[in-house]
Amino acid sequence: MKIGFVGLGNMGGPMCRNLVKGVNHEVVVHDLNPEAVRACTEQGATAAASLAALAGTCDVILTSLPTPRHVEAVATEIAASARPGTAFFDLSTNAPAVVRRLHEELAPRGITLLDAPVTGGVARAVDGSIVVMVGGEEAVFEQHRAILAAFSGTLVHVGPVGSASVAKLINNMLVLCNIAVAAEGMMIGRMAGIDLTKLVNIIENGSGDSVGFRGLAARGLKGEFKASFALDLAYKDLGLAVDLATEHGVPGLMAPQALALMRMGRALGHGGLDSTAMLKVYEVLMGKEVRL
Structure with missing residues (x-):
């Protein structure tokens, strides 16, 4: 063969x-x-x-x-x-x-x-x-x-045929939304002045843990934005998931917000960086870096 x-x-x-x-x-x-x-x-x-x-x-x-x-x-x-x-x-x-x-x-x-x-x-x-x-x-x-x-x-x-693509889009929607809310949460922690290393330890051992959060901790929070899963590709995937929701009449309450955050990241020139560069949008808006 x-x-x-x-x-x-x-x-x-x-x-x-x-x-x-x-x-x-x-x-x-x-x-x-x-x-x-x-x-x-x-x-x-x-x-x-x-x-x-x-x-x-x-x-x-x-x-x-x-x-x-x-x-x-x-x-x-x-x-x-x-x-x-x-x-x-x-x-x-x-x-x-x-x-x-x-x-x-x-x-x-x-x-x-x-x-x-x-x-x-x-x-x-x-x-x-x-x-x-x-x-x-x-x-x-x-x-x-x-x-x-x-x-x-x-x-x-x-x-x-097509059913695996549905599963994949839902899977990616979940991880990308998790990264988006993780970036928001870490910026809240930064602005509130708590120890971010301790916050990460709590989350990774608690109920807030996720693959998306661990990716943010391993790359974005260390200032390492070399693309593992590029923001441009992530934006494409989440856009397909939002389109799928529209096709089936499912209210889009969460994913479109994460998509808008990614769109802002791309507008800032971060499309070629890792998808965890969503964090950089919050850093620009708040004028503070979030780093371990």
């Missing part, structure tokens, strides 16, 4: 390298960044001459791309070149409606698309414990379970 992997960024790169180490199949890779490609070929992958060449020779294709627009562009090229019987797992965070439409467009060509977004962050992508949630034909999922398990620690078949 030949497996194609497209998109070798912060998440796709380590997932691909774990795939190469975890299967006995040939893995062919494609990315616009030569350094990202090299990092995978050094582990044993083969570089494709083009996306069309990859799509035309692979039995299974995995994509890990930044936005729905990128997924649509790559899917168009895959549709033009892939052979009937190809299984296409999109690991990107996408809008459920886009995933379902692409599935319908690819099906007549004999290409089966499953949405397979991931969660857990870069560290878990590196150590192979990432969570992969899958929407689509269960038989196709089971047929390729071992491939997905090569770079993940938990696999969940959520339901029909």
Whole structure:
């Protein structure tokens, strides 16, 4: 079997390298960044001459791309070149409606698309414990379970195509809203004059703890804003979640406020920083830094 992997960024790169180490199949890779490609070929992958060449020779294709627009562009090229019987797992965070439409467009060509977004962050992508949630034909999922398990620690078949994207957007909505309120809480603590190290210790061992809070404590509160999950990408994900709420008539009371905070952060030029740079909006507004 030949497996194609497209998109070798912060998440796709380590997932691909774990795939190469975890299967006995040939893995062919494609990315616009030569350094990202090299990092995978050094582990044993083969570089494709083009996306069309990859799509035309692979039995299974995995994509890990930044936005729905990128997924649509790559899917168009895959549709033009892939052979009937190809299984296409999109690991990107996408809008459920886009995933379902692409599935319908690819099906007549004999290409089966499953949405397979991931969660857990870069560290878990590196150590192979990432969570992969899958929407689509269960038989196709089971047929390729071992491939997905090569770079993940938990696999969940959520339901029909698009359902995994719903789960992913809700998951990201929760963590991003947690970061937003954590930034607000820490600024309150700063303005009230209490010891922030003790406050962090209380929260991390108390009921206010969350993955989002721990991310803020580990990066933002130490002034380390190099992107693990960039604010621009986080903004895209939360925007998709807000759109999904609107589509289903769910009142948006929390997520839109966090989205507005992120929009302010991007307006301040922090879009390329880590999503915990939401804290910097409060620092600008209050004229005080919040640091441990």
